[in-house]
Amino acid sequence: MAVVFERPKSLIDVATHYCPGCTHGIVHRLVCEVIDEMGIEGDTIGICPVGCSVMAYDYFGCDMIEAPHGRAPAVATGVKRTNPDKFVFTYQGDGDLAAIGTAETVHVAARGENIVIIFINNTIYGMTGGQMAPTTIPGQVTQTTPYGRDPELAGYPVRVCEMLATLTGTALAQRVSVDTVPHIRETKKAIRKAFENQKEKRGLSIVEVLSTCPTNWGMSPTEAIKRLQDEMIPYYPLGVYKDVTAEGGNK
Amino acid sequence: MAKMNVITERCKGCGLCVTACPKKIVSIQKEKRNRKGYFYAECTDMDSCIGCAMCGIMCPDCAIVVEK
Amino acid sequence: MERNLMKGNEALAEAAIRAGCKCFFGYPITPQTELSAYMSKRMHKAGGVFLQAESEISAINMVLGASSTGVRAMTSSSSPGISLKSEGISYLAGSDLPAVIINVQRGGPGLGGIQPSQADYWQATKALGHGDFHLLVFAPASVQEMVDMVVKAFDSADKYRMPAMILADGLLGQMMEPVSFPEINADVHDKSSWAANGHGNKRNHHIINSLYLKPDELENSVTDRFARYELIKENETDAELYLTDDCDILLCAYGATARVVKSAVNSAREVGIKAGMFRPKTLWPFPVKELNKACASAKCLLDVEMSMGQMIDDIKLAINCSKPVHFFGRTGGVIPTPAEILGEIKKIGGAV
Numbered sequence: 001m002a003v004v005f006e007r008p009k010s011l012i013d014v015a016t017h018y019c020p021g022c023t024h025g026i027v028h029r030l031v032c033e034v035i036d037e038m039g040i041e042g043d044t045i046g047i048c049p050v051g052c053s054v055m056a057y058d059y060f061g062c063d064m065i066e067a068p069h070g071r072a073p074a075v076a077t078g079v080k081r082t083n084p085d086k087f088v089f090t091y092q093g094d095g096d097l098a099a100i101g102t103a104e105t106v107h108v109a110a111r112g113e114n115i116v117i118i119f120i121n122n123t124i125y126g127m128t129g130g131q132m133a134p135t136t137i138p139g140q141v142t143q144t145t146p147y148g149r150d151p152e153l154a155g156y157p158v159r160v161c162e163m164l165a166t167l168t169g170t171a172l173a174q175r176v177s178v179d180t181v182p183h184i185r186e187t188k189k190a191i192r193k194a195f196e197n198q199k200e201k202r203g204l205s206i207v208e209v210l211s212t213c214p215t216n217w218g219m220s221p222t223e224a225i226k227r228l229q230d231e232m233i234p235y236y237p238l239g240v241y242k243d244v245t246a247e248g249g250n251k
Numbered sequence: 252m253a254k255m256n257v258i259t260e261r262c263k264g265c266g267l268c269v270t271a272c273p274k275k276i277v278s279i280q281k282e283k284r285n286r287k288g289y290f291y292a293e294c295t296d297m298d299s300c301i302g303c304a305m306c307g308i309m310c311p312d313c314a315i316v317v318e319k
Numbered sequence: 320m321e322r323n324l325m326k327g328n329e330a331l332a333e334a335a336i337r338a339g340c341k342c343f344f345g346y347p348i349t350p351q352t353e354l355s356a357y358m359s360k361r362m363h364k365a366g367g368v369f370l371q372a373e374s375e376i377s378a379i380n381m382v383l384g385a386s387s388t389g390v391r392a393m394t395s396s397s398s399p400g401i402s403l404k405s406e407g408i409s410y411l412a413g414s415d416l417p418a419v420i421i422n423v424q425r426g427g428p429g430l431g432g433i434q435p436s437q438a439d440y441w442q443a444t445k446a447l448g449h450g451d452f453h454l455l456v457f458a459p460a461s462v463q464e465m466v467d468m469v470v471k472a473f474d475s476a477d478k479y480r481m482p483a484m485i486l487a488d489g490l491l492g493q494m495m496e497p498v499s500f501p502e503i504n505a506d507v508h509d510k511s512s513w514a515a516n517g518h519g520n521k522r523n524h525h526i527i528n529s530l531y532l533k534p535d536e537l538e539n540s541v542t543d544r545f546a547r548y549e550l551i552k553e554n555e556t557d558a559e560l561y562l563t564d565d566c567d568i569l570l571c572a573y574g575a576t577a578r579v580v581k582s583a584v585n586s587a588r589e590v591g592i593k594a595g596m597f598r599p600k601t602l603w604p605f606p607v608k609e610l611n612k613a614c615a616s617a618k619c620l621l622d623v624e625m626s627m628g629q630m631i632d633d634i635k636l637a638i639n640c641s642k643p644v645h646f647f648g649r650t651g652g653v654i655p656t657p658a659e660i661l662g663e664i665k666k667i668g669g670a671v
Contacts, residue, residue, distance in 0.1 A: 041518075042517055043517045043519065045516065054530060055530070057526040057528055058526075062518065062524055063516065063518055064524065064526050064527070064528075065383075065384065065526075065528075066414070066526070066527065066528040066529065066530055068380060068407060071383075071407070074372065074378075074380035075380050075381070075383050076384060077384060078382060078383060078385035078387075079384040081342060081368040081381070082341055082384075082392070083388050083516055083517070086517045103373050103376075103377065
């Protein structure tokens with residue numbers, strides 16, 4: 001019998017610190033599967049954020065740089081501009097990318113920077129213990145919206161893919177999910193397309209991955225998957241919001 | 252014939268593999284714990300395993316290796 | 320060597336390019352903007368990267384990214400912009416990354432003014448960000464020194480793997496003086512042991528990081544850095560001592576202010592007052608030995624700054640308050656005149 005499924009080579013063989021059922025682990029694996037399949041681990045530089053995945057440098061086998069909170073796209077720009085032949089990706093959470101790092105997010109897309117952004121949207125701040133994130137859904141209870149997020153007080157969520165799709169420099173803005181195996185396969189295809197875009201210098205590719213946070217949602221891992229399906233997918237519809245390859249490839 | 256191997260020390264007992272398995276032959280057993288104290292997953296009927304690896308695809312910790 | 324007339328801001332930029340700076344990330348702010356504008360003209364032709372970022376915060380983080388891959392990187396700004404860069408600079412220090420940051424100071428606090436100032440001395444030398452760390456701080460007093468110090472800053476930053484700041488001011492940035500550019504070997508420092516530029520399947524992966532969740536690990540990383548700082552304090556201080564051998568009163572000043580003080584010292588000598596001047600060229604590491612040598616014969620010191628007095632603390636500390644240290648300062652962008660300073664010297668000189 002042959003092995004048909006195992007850990008990708010570029011994913012370092014260590015236990016992760018992520019909570020049981022946290023889907024970060026799935027997305028880490030998918031990124032590494034794509035890196036393995038493209039054979040680019042030696043030419044890839046990853047930027048990790050401040051958040052639960054801040055220590056992703058212990059898990060990704062390529063060279064890694066830890067960026068200040070929200071600034072990964074700027075760090076990635078500095079890396080890519082001075083190392084144009086390398087593959088550069090950022091791996092960021094929703095607090096990192098859509099709250100403190102919003103300017104960096106918008107302008108890295110406005111510049112059409114040839115990098116890949118893996119954006120984990122789990123509607124909460126995980127590492128700091130479950131506060132409201134810019135993607136927290138109206139009515140959702142968090143440590144800082146104990147009575148449920150009230151838009152009158154705390155405003156509305158940011159839909160990142162839709163926002164970045166309006167920018168000319170965006171080559172791919174696609175929202176995917178890792179709640180089911182078919183959706184996980186789709187996520188991997190999107191990540192692969194993002195890295196191919198980088199190779200072809202098409203501009204900025206962002207893959208927004210709807211993810212779970214069992215611990216801070218106060219649910220079991222399988223309940224969290226259900227909540228993602230029942231509440232997140234309706235509010236954050238999956239799909240391709242911009243794909244320059246689909247539109248005849250013009251920018 | 253196919254085989255689903257759990258790397259017991261990496262499993263955190265989250266149970267996502269249980270729901271992913273189309274043959275419903277994966278469960279979190281309640282007898283043995285790994286060094287971190289997690290009850291780890293196990294395949295309850297290896298003969299029925301078809302090697303589709305959906306359990307492994309759903310696993311956040313690469314704790315499952317599938318052979319076919 | 321050819322000499323050409325150049326504006327301070329532009330000389331800083333040209334010097335960086337000649338020092339092998341491969342990328343510059345800027346943001347417009349008076350009185351530093353010509354530096355970025357010059358870079359936008361020259362850097363690309365010199366085979367480097369110029370990028371105007373969306374903010375000073377993004378710019379310093381672009382520097383962090385480029386520097387992480389072993390490339391010489393620079394950013395420049397003026398006072399408020401430097402405040403925005405402080406977190407990034409702390410990360411540069413905590414990640415042991417070389418970089419050059421230029422502050423063409425303007426009046427503060429807040430939006431302040433756009434005239435020259437030295438009110439960021441404390442910011443640069445004491446706490447340009449959170450945590451235990453220092454950065455090399457150079458204080459030019461002429462356009463030629465701006466050139467020489469940029470070259471020195473890049474070299475020292477690489478040698479000690481830490482950020483370096485050129486603390487200039489609007490006056491130096493805007494003035495034109497003849498300069499010549501030395502020949503530079505930019506790649507003398509091998510960064511292959513740590514640069515995160517893709518392991519090429521030939522080495523272990525490199526991690527650029529400043530996070531150490533285990534307290535003893537963080538402590539070790541900090542104490543290692545401070546051991547390097549001791550080395551720097553020992554070997555890297557630099558100062559100009561002017562007419563100090565027999566001086567009764569020692570003037571202390573740096574940067575543009577020192578030029579004004581020098582003419583006041585000369586005027587004082589003409590009226591029989593034995594004045595001298597101590598001008599630190601490195602603000603961190605502070606030239607303690609040089610200051611003590613300079614004030615050996617002096618009965619008192621007079622510190623002159625374009626601020627409410629910040630370097631004065633380091634002066635008192637350096638001489639352990641063994642002699643009285645007077646202060647004269649103008650701030651808000653007002654530049655002290657030689658006559659004012661001469662007046663102070665006389666006032667103090669009389670009382671000595």
